[in-house]
Structures are given as C-alpha cells and as structure tokens.
Amino acid sequence: MAVLEHNINEVSLSRLEKRENYTFFGLTVPYLVLVGAMIVIPIGWLFFLSFIGRDGSFSFENYERMINSKAYLRIFLTTFKISLLTTFFCILLGYPLAYFMSQISRKWASLCMIGVLIPFWTSLLVRTYAWLVLLQKKGLINNIAIDLGIITEPIKFVHNTSGTLIGMVHIMLPFLILPLYANMRAIDSHCVKAASSLGATPVRAFWTVFFPLSIPGLLAGSLIVFVLCLGFYVTPAVLGGGRVIMAAMKISSNIELYFSWGAASALGVVLLVVTMIILFIASKLVSLDQLGQRR
Amino acid sequence: MKPFLIYRKFAFVAATLGVASLSTASLAEDTLRIVSWGGAYQKGQSVGIFQPAAKAMGITVKEDTYGGISDVKLMVKSGADKFDIFSSGAGGCASGGKEGVLEKLDYSVIDVSNHLPGMYSDYCAGADIFSVVAAWNTDTYGDNGPRTWADFYDVKKFPGTRAMRNKVDAQLETALLADGVPKEDIYKVLDSEEGIKRALDKIRTIKPHIAVWWTSGASHAQLMKDGEVDMTTGWNGRFDVAKQDGAKVAYDWKTGIMDWEGYGIPKGAKQKDLAMKYIAEMMKPNYMAEFAKYITYGPTNKKVYELGLMEDSRARQMPSHPDNAKHQMTLKTEWYAKWRTIAAEMYTEMMTE
Numbered sequence: 237m238a239v240l241e242h243n244i245n246e247v248s249l250s251r252l253e254k255r256e257n258y259t260f261f262g263l264t265v266p267y268l269v270l271v272g273a274m275i276v277i278p279i280g281w282l283f284f285l286s287f288i289g290r291d292g293s294f295s296f297e298n299y300e301r302m303i304n305s306k307a308y309l310r311i312f313l314t315t316f317k318i319s320l321l322t323t324f325f326c327i328l329l330g331y332p333l334a335y336f337m338s339q340i341s342r343k344w345a346s347l348c349m350i351g352v353l354i355p356f357w358t359s360l361l362v363r364t365y366a367w368l369v370l371l372q373k374k375g376l377i378n379n380i381a382i383d384l385g386i387i388t389e390p391i392k393f394v395h396n397t398s399g400t401l402i403g404m405v406h407i408m409l410p411f412l413i414l415p416l417y418a419n420m421r422a423i424d425s426h427c428v429k430a431a432s433s434l435g436a437t438p439v440r441a442f443w444t445v446f447f448p449l450s451i452p453g454l455l456a457g458s459l460i461v462f463v464l465c466l467g468f469y470v471t472p473a474v475l476g477g478g479r480v481i482m483a484a485m486k487i488s489s490n491i492e493l494y495f496s497w498g499a500a501s502a503l504g505v506v507l508l509v510v511t512m513i514i515l516f517i518a519s520k521l522v523s524l525d526q527l528g529q530r531r
Numbered sequence: 532m533k534p535f536l537i538y539r540k541f542a543f544v545a546a547t548l549g550v551a552s553l554s555t556a557s558l559a560e561d562t563l564r565i566v567s568w569g570g571a572y573q574k575g576q577s578v579g580i581f582q583p584a585a586k587a588m589g590i591t592v593k594e595d596t597y598g599g600i601s602d603v604k605l606m607v608k609s610g611a612d613k614f615d616i617f618s619s620g621a622g623g624c625a626s627g628g629k630e631g632v633l634e635k636l637d638y639s640v641i642d643v644s645n646h647l648p649g650m651y652s653d654y655c656a657g658a659d660i661f662s663v664v665a666a667w668n669t670d671t672y673g674d675n676g677p678r679t680w681a682d683f684y685d686v687k688k689f690p691g692t693r694a695m696r697n698k699v700d701a702q703l704e705t706a707l708l709a710d711g712v713p714k715e716d717i718y719k720v721l722d723s724e725e726g727i728k729r730a731l732d733k734i735r736t737i738k739p740h741i742a743v744w745w746t747s748g749a750s751h752a753q754l755m756k757d758g759e760v761d762m763t764t765g766w767n768g769r770f771d772v773a774k775q776d777g778a779k780v781a782y783d784w785k786t787g788i789m790d791w792e793g794y795g796i797p798k799g800a801k802q803k804d805l806a807m808k809y810i811a812e813m814m815k816p817n818y819m820a821e822f823a824k825y826i827t828y829g830p831t832n833k834k835v836y837e838l839g840l841m842e843d844s845r846a847r848q849m850p851s852h853p854d855n856a857k858h859q860m861t862l863k864t865e866w867y868a869k870w871r872t873i874a875a876e877m878y879t880e881m882m883t884e
C-alpha cells in the first residue's frame with residue numbers, strides 16, 4: 237500500500253514536471269519565433285544571396301573577388317585591428333572607472349552613472365562630428381595647445397587611426413562599463429576583507445580575489461564592445477578620413493559598385509564566420525556560461 | 532550578440548518597403564516625386580527649377596534626397612516605388628541605363644534641340660555642367676597655387692597636404708594629365724588595366740601627402756573652409772559657395788574636368804508620362820538661368836546665353852563658358868560604363884595599401 241502510494245506520487249510528480257516543462261516551452265515560443273524570423277531567416281537569406289553572381293545565377297564570384305584583391309584582406313585586418321584596439325583602450329579606461337564606482341556608495345555611484353549614460357544617450361552622429369570639430373588641424377584642442385605654447389605645429393589627431401580610435405572608444409565605453417559595474421557590485425566585499433585579514437596587501441587582495449571575480453563582467457563587456465566595433469560605419473568613415481576602411485564601409489561601397497546584394501552579402505558572411513570563429517575560440521578559453529552567471 | 536550588420540540590413544529593407552507602401556498610398560494624380568543630392572546644389576534646383584516648373588504646370592512636386600544611382604537600382608529591383616524622377620550625373624544614368632533600370636527618355640516630348648552637343652543621352656536629359664578642379668588654400672600658396680595637375684602632383688614645388696576623392700570618379704584623369712598625357716588621349720590610355728595602373732602609380736607617388744580621402748561635396752568644401760588640407764580635388768560650384776562663405780580657396784580652369792548632370796526616370800515609374808512632360812518643362816532656359824544664380828554650374832541649353840538670360844559677369848564663372856571650357860577636358864561617360872567597377876576596385880586597393 238505504501239509502495240503504491242509512493243508510485244502514484246512519483247507518477248503525478250513527473251506528470252506535473254512534464255506539464256511545467258511544456259508551459260515553460262510554450263512561454264519561450266514567441267521568443268523563438270522572433271529569433272527565427274529576425275535572425276535565422278535573414279542570415280540564411282544573406283548566406284544564399286552571397287552565392288548569387290551579377291547575372292543572377294549561382295556563382296562563387298563574390299568570394300573569388302575577395303581572394304583576388306588584396307584590398308579585402310587589408311580591410312578585414314583593419315577591421316579586427318581597430319576593434320581589438322578599441323576594446324583594449326575601453327578596458328584600460330573603463331575598468332578603473334567601474335572599479336571606482338563599485339567601491340563608493342550607491343548614491344555617488346549613481347551620479348557617476350549619469351556621467352556614463354548621458355553621452356551614451358547622445359546621438360552617435362553628433363558625438364562623431366563633435367570629435368571632428370575638436371580634433372581637426374585648426375580645431376579647438378590644437379588651437380588651445382598652440383596658444384598655450386605646448387606645441388608649435390598642429391598634431392594630426394583626426395583623419396587617421398588615432399582619430400577613429402578616440403571616437404570609437406568614447407562611443408563604446410558605456411558598453412564595457414555597464415556589465416562590468418553590475419558584476420563588480422555583485423562581488424561580495426567580505427571576500428576582499430577576508431583576504432586582508434589573512435594578511436594580504438591591498439594590491440594582492442585585489443589581484444588574487446577581486447580581479448578574478450570580475451572577469452565574467454569584463455569578458456561580457458569586452459565581447460559586446462568587440463563585436464559591435466566589427467560593424468562600425470559612421471565613426472571610422474568620418475574620423476578615419478578615408479584612411480581607415482572597415483568592413484561595413486566596403487559593404488556599403490560594394491552595393492553601390494556592383495548594384496547587387498550578393499557582392500555585399502559575401503563580405504557580411506565572411507565577417508560573421510570570422511567573428512564566430514573568434515567567439516568559439518574565446519568560449520574554449522573561458523566558458524561562455526560564466527558570462528551570464530549571476531551571483 | 533548577433534553582428535548588427537545583418538540586423539541593420541534587414542531593418543533597411545523593412546524600412547524601404549515600409550516607406551514605399553506609405554508613399555504609394557498618399558500619391559495623388561498630379562503629384563511628382565523628385566530626388567536629388569541635397570545641400571547647396573538641391574537648394575538651387577528647388578528654388579530655381581523644381582518649384583517654379585511645377586507651378587507653371589500646375590502640379591505638386593515633392594522633393595527628397597537620395598544616395599545616387601544605386602538607390603534607383605535597388606528600388607527598381609525590389610519593386611518599390613519611391614520617386615518618379617532623379618537628378619544624376621551622366622555617368623550614373625549611363626550605368627543605370629546599361630543595367631536596364633531606367634526608362635528611355637522621349638525626345639519628341641523633351642526638346643533638346645538647343646542643347647550643347649553631347650549634353651543629353653538616352654536615359655539622361657542634361658540640366659547643368661560642372662567641373663572637377665584642383666582647389667588650393669590661398670593662405671598657404673597665395674595666388675600661385677597648383678594651377679595645373681602637374682603642380683598638384685609636385686610635392687617639391689608645392690609642399691603641403693592634399694585630399695582626393697575616396698571613389699575613383701574623375702581622379703585617374705588628374706594623374707594622367709599630371710603625367711603629361713594630352714587631354715584628348717586620356718581615355719585612350721585608360722582603356723586598359725595597364726593604363727589604369729599607370730594612373731594609380733602616379734597617385735601612389737603623392738599618397739603619403741594625401742591627408743584625407745573625401746566622401747562628398749559637402750566634405751571637401753568643409754576641408755577647405757577649415758584649412759584641414761592645403762589642396763584638394765573637388766567640384767567647382769562647392770568651392771565657389773565656400774568662397775562666398777569666407778573660405779580661402781581658389782582654383783584654375785586649366786585643371787577642369789567637365790561633366791554634366793541631368794534628370795532620369797526609373798523603370799516602371801507610376802507617373803512616367805507626367806515625369807516626361809515635367810522634364811521637358813525643366814529644360815527651358817529660364818529655369819537653368821535661375822538655377823545658375825545659386826551655384827556656379829552652367830546651363831546645358833545654349834538659349835540661356837543667346838537670349839541673354841544670364842549676366843555676363845555671372846556667365847564667366849560657369850565651367851561651360853567658352854573662355855573656361857577651352858582649357859578643360861570633358862569626362863567620358865562611356866569609359867565609366869566600361870571600366871568603372873574594375874577601376875574602383877583597383878583604386879580601393881591603392882587606398883588601403
């Protein structure tokens with residue numbers, strides 16, 4: 237009798253569990269449909285278009301062109317170089333700021349957060365042109381520096397790689413700070429205190445306890461910055477002065493040049509595949525699950 | 532985390548379709564939609580041509596800006612319907628015509644009997660003539676700037692920073708002129724990959740001095756206004772407008788490469804017949820004379836001069852004035868139809884080196 241009751245319990249429990257699973261699945265259906273409609277189908281379409289030649293038939297010409305012309309390789313290298321450098325400088329500037337914000341009281345941190353968010357909410361185009369005005373040969377910064385006698389010849393800040401980086405780092409910084417700050421806030425301050433009480437110097441406590449715990453936030457932020465940089469168009473186009481050509485710019489010029497989506501899609505596909513390979517390697521080094529980890 | 536290129540592209544297509552469906556819904560019988568390049572140029576067109584011509588015909592003309600012949604191509608290919616007439620360079624129209632996305636213009640409706648020779652084609656009714664010139668900063672060089680392309684490419688005689696276009700159009704010609712090729716032989720030399728390479732190699736010799744590759748007329752005008760570069764290639768009218776605004780800029784007609792702009796009709800335009808009549812109206816000399824008051828782009832219709840619709844002092848500022856035109860070469864659209872794609876890829880390769 238007791239055994240039977242136990243079985244009934246188990247059966248109904250597993251039934252309940254199944255029902256719950258179906259319910260959860262049902263709740264995710266709208267999202268799955270959205271992902272399918274907005275991401276999977278368009279990417280498949282893009283992939284398909286990249287194999288359509290100028291005359292409308294199936295062909296590899298869009299890929300052959302990329303192999304034959306050295307320009308494409310250089311453009312991809314520039315794209316990854318600029319994206320990596322932007323990520324690097326964002327970490328260099330963003331990590332200390334996020335750390336500082338996580339150590340002060342929430343009230344002051346909120347104030348700092350406003351400082352981070354206001355430029356974030358300003359139009360990208362406005363910020364890019366503002367940098368152009370500030371950085372150009374007869375711009376505000378060069379003029380002031382010359383008037384103060386710091387320099388005699390204007391410095392070439394803009395229409396090159398440095399101008400592009402300044403603009404992109406400024407625009408990307410919030411994308412690094414936001415996840416990093418959330419992660420740092422969640423780190424239990426008692427861990428650092430415990431390290432100190434066991435005799436660790438503040439520097440050692442930071443590097444052996446705090447820093448490893450902040451890595452998930454740092455990685456999440458860096459990945460967002462890096463991936464967004466790969467598709468950047470406006471800022472390098474305006475601040476690079478034509479000397480920094482990134483993949484997105486070539487995609488747009490290919491549409492104009494070949495009058496077809498195919499020539500542009502192939503670039504998009506290559507960029508997507510290379511990015512996925514990079515993410516795959518990154519996921520081997522650090523578990524991607526860790527990125528979404530909440531403490 | 533999906534790269535937002537794809538997302539953006541999808542959004543673009545969706546937006547295009549959305550806009551297209553909206554505009555068809557609100558389209559009345561006597562309304563035409565025309566697109567052009569914006570800025571000082573379209574302002575002149577709007578005030579001098581588009582609106583007065585619409586008024587004369589008793590129709591409504593709605594204006595917008597666009598990004599060039601590729602927009603026409605994408606619109607026609609995707610079956611969208613956004614505009615009935617577009618303003619485009621002769622080369623753009625020629626390539627659009629070759630791709631089969633334009634309506635053939637009906638010259639029994641559009642009167643071009645008074646046009647300058649060659650200033651109209653199957654797909655483009657010429658409206659104004661402009662020139663690509665070498666402009667210099669008069670603060671840097673005074674009156675004796677680079678008056679020829681040979682000077683522009685001579686970094687010893689004229690040290691300083693340069694700007695050139697980030698697209699191939701009208702740039703290779705400058706290199707060959709600097710290399711001593713006579714005006715009339717330029718397109719013969721360029722009619723092979725070796726010829727294109729010769730021009731690119733010439734540009735390579737001054738590449739370290741090219742500080743900026745400009746993207747638009749507005750951008751090269753701004754570069755000169757701000758003194759960002761000492762000399763640049765660019766459109767004469769934009770420099771004249773910049774000069775009026777106080778920019779220290781001058782140019783010599785000896786560097787001029789003349790080209791012309793006109794109107795075309797996308798294939799399958801809903802208002803094709805009305806568009807044809809409207810283009811016919813816009814070809815009248817009085818509109819062209821009015822337009823030339825706003826920007827120094829000369830009329831294609833000889834009648835403007837014959838009827839004395841333009842003051843002599845103004846006429847002398849136009850690229851097409853005989854005294855200016857005699858120094859210049861004329862851009863050959865046929866060459867662009869044949870070579871532009873190949874030359875553009877080679878040009879990008881040179882830029883990225």
